Amino acid sequence: MTSRPILYFALGVVACVGVAWALVAVVKDRRGPVTASAPADAVPGEVSVAGAELGGPFTLTDHTGRRVSDTDFRGRFLLIYFGYAYCPDVCPTELQAIARAIDLLGPAADRVVPVFITVDPARDDVAHMAEYVRAFHPRMVGLTGSEAEIAAVAKAYKVYHRKAPGTAPGARDYLVDHTSFIYLVGPDGKVVTLFRGGTAPEAVAAAVRARLG
Numbered sequence: 397m398t399s400r401p402i403l404y405f406a407l408g409v410v411a412c413v414g415v416a417w418a419l420v421a422v423v424k425d426r427r428g429p430v431t432a433s434a435p436a437d438a439v440p441g442e443v444s445v446a447g448a449e450l451g452g453p454f455t456l457t458d459h460t461g462r463r464v465s466d467t468d469f470r471g472r473f474l475l476i477y478f479g480y481a482y483c484p485d486v487c488p489t490e491l492q493a494i495a496r497a498i499d500l501l502g503p504a505a506d507r508v509v510p511v512f513i514t515v516d517p518a519r520d521d522v523a524h525m526a527e528y529v530r531a532f533h534p535r536m537v538g539l540t541g542s543e544a545e546i547a548a549v550a551k552a553y554k555v556y557h558r559k560a561p562g563t564a565p566g567a568r569d570y571l572v573d574h575t576s577f578i579y580l581v582g583p584d585g586k587v588v589t590l591f592r593g594g595t596a597p598e599a600v601a602a603a604v605r606a607r608l609g
């Protein structure tokens with residue numbers, strides 16, 4: 397990441413963390429009774445998605461320029477994070493956590509694909525995504541698309557995102573508010589669980605390992 401002024405650093409925390417709970421609220425709302433709880437084997441940071449309608453089909457463009465759909469990933473687990481490459485702090489931290497979790501899984505990670513989906517396609521084009529994901533993990537897949545494609549996948553995964561208030565029209569240097577969760581998607585394409593921002597890579601790896609069987 398290029399260095400950013402301190403003010404941007406501070407704003408970035410707000411921009412990313414400040415909305416981190418929005419999706420939890422949505423998930424809880426759809427979960428029904430408040431007695432519903434996380435699975436007994438849940439690791440710290442894991443958020444139950446039981447009863448929530450999350451995820452779905454998508455077709456996007458990967459960081460090599462290839463068009464890919466959700467069905468191309470069937471048979472493998474995905475660790476997906478939604479964010480943007482210019483994010484000053486939270487996105488890099490979460491993507492590092494995913495990369496570390498992949499490494500912790502060792503050979504079992506062959507069945508797990510780390511995926512970064514941008515919510516800022518205007519700036520995160522294929523070339524920028526290629527450069528960005530390479531900085532985190534050689535196996536990380538970066539996905540971008542048209543504004544409509546990104547809006548659709550974000551809606552399906554209930555990812556809140558918008559340019560930070562006060563962004564001047566036409567500005568190229570802006571922050572994006574967005575939810576911060578790591579999604580674990582199963583080999584059937586269904587969302588298995590979520591991890592809150594800040595979940596330890598060891599916990600993510602343990603939760604994935606438990607599902608790999």
Ligand code: NI
Nearest residue numbers: 412479483487
């Ligand atoms: Ni971010």
